[in-house]
Amino acid sequence: PGGAAGTGASADVAALLGWPVVLVHDVSGQGQTAAAIVRGIAGHDARVKVAGVVLNRVGSERHRRLAGEAIEALGIPVFGALPRDEKIALPERHLGLVQAGETHGLDERLEALADFIEAHVDVGAIVACATIAAIGDVIPDASRKRSDRESSMTPDAPVAALDSRSPAARASGMTRVVALPPPAQRIAVARDDAFSFFYPHLAQSWRDAGAELCFFSPLADEAPPEDCDLCWLPGGYPELHAGRLSAAQGFIKGLRRFAQRGWLHGECGGYMVLGRALIDAAGAAHEMAGLLELETSFAQRKLHLGYRQAQLAADHPLGAVGLRLRGHEFHYATVLREEGLPFALARDAYSDDERPAGLASNGVSGSFFHLMA
Structure with missing residues (x-):
């Protein structure tokens, strides 16, 4: 961006x-x-x-x-x-x-x-x-047009090469590499109608790097598997299922137990579930996991949309402090309270300003942006 x-x-x-x-x-x-x-x-x-x-x-x-x-x-x-x-x-x-x-x-x-x-x-x-352009013929020209701001942000960023099976990759001679190293060996991933925004290329790259993904359903009141090293709560539509999630005490208590021994990370909807409360569009408040000092509301919707570049604010299973990440943000939630140390420092496509993004506390982290690379 x-x-x-x-x-x-x-x-x-x-x-x-x-x-x-x-x-x-x-x-x-x-x-x-x-x-x-x-x-x-x-x-x-x-x-x-x-x-x-x-x-x-x-x-x-x-x-x-x-x-x-x-x-x-x-x-x-x-x-x-x-x-x-x-x-x-x-x-x-x-x-x-x-x-x-x-x-x-x-x-x-x-x-x-x-x-x-x-x-x-x-x-x-x-x-x-249609034409297939060799990536190597295009990138140098585009790179020379970048502003100093973008250039200073991107040299060490993890960049995914193209899948070697794609026409563009074959034309350029590039091969497929891991978009972002897996944050753990065994990763518990929430997957159901409330948690459904998880990029397939990221999941596949983690599998290719040797990680094992173990899926569970919060809406079925399933807790994250205890034999996993890290729990990942993707984005989705928790606001449409807030009552069921709040009542799913097997899931909620399972998150709290997991936080005592492993790392928890939430993206967008998953981030909101790690907070203390989520207020739905009708104005009803639903208690969430309470692992981060975060309260969000859909009673007064506000659109947040765009690509993000971020740097980890502290060491994390994803990498060392300063690791550069790429992602996007797309939600209608309003933050009522967000207190604590940030997960990352992020900027959007239109501003030089780096702003705190998300929260990280005692092995629990999250933010509103979805990781892409």
């Missing part, structure tokens, strides 16, 4: 890797105005090449011609037009799409969506315009 290289937006990533962009543009309520918007996007950043456009939520054939012909007059191809169809819409909630595991009939929905795309989009034209 940050610096002249960009903020981590899709356009910044495309510019960094030298990849063309296919713009999917919602033309609801637009005619020729769609061309003005596409022209603005295509000309906004010279580093970004817009290879073509797919029109979304098209109302009629006349609507398609009106918007599509105006865009094509700019010399930008239109690869297809998707008509409005609520049957293909995926359900949403306050943090975006309802997750795959909770979506009924997802495989059938995806099959129908694939047929829908094939019927209305020239997929072959999109494939033909």
Whole structure:
């Protein structure tokens, strides 16, 4: 995040890797105005090449011609037009799409969506315009554009190379490395509808490094396995299940026992559960594990969103003090109380300021950002 290289937006990533962009543009309520918007996007950043456009939520054939012909007059191809169809819409909630595991009939929905795309989009034209850029040819130019602030933050940061099975990795000759060393040999990981935001690439990299992940369900009132060295509470939707979690005394007491002999770490929702109380959207307060001096509320929602770069504020199972971490924050919680030593010092993509992030106390730690590397 940050610096002249960009903020981590899709356009910044495309510019960094030298990849063309296919713009999917919602033309609801637009005619020729769609061309003005596409022209603005295509000309906004010279580093970004817009290879073509797919029109979304098209109302009629006349609507398609009106918007599509105006865009094509700019010399930008239109690869297809998707008509409005609520049957293909995926359900949403306050943090975006309802997750795959909770979506009924997802495989059938995806099959129908694939047929829908094939019927209305020239997929072959999109494939033909795609290019694979060798990472080594792109990174040096982007690096020279970084600000001093970003450069000073990143030299020793753990950076994950590409998976050796990916086309970009094969083109660049890079091989897969561990994104972030595992924090323990045996790691207990909470996994259910309340704790579901755990990056698969991170879990796989820990397995590849020899760690064993042992999953348990707090909503089923399961405690973290006692033969594990560290317990990891991922993010998710504890605010939707706060009453059940508070009543799951086997889980709550298990966390407290675990904290007496092993390390506990929580990300976002997991961090809130390690605190003293969580207030749900209706204003009801629910007692949590009480292992950190933290109280959070969803009664007055406030969006927190963006990429984060952080440095460990003290030695931690993840690494020594000063280790640089990368992650992102996305939640609507309001902090009512947060007292103690910070887990890390973090900055976002738009500011030079380093601010305390999370808490760490007596073998228990957490923060609102999700680790990516």
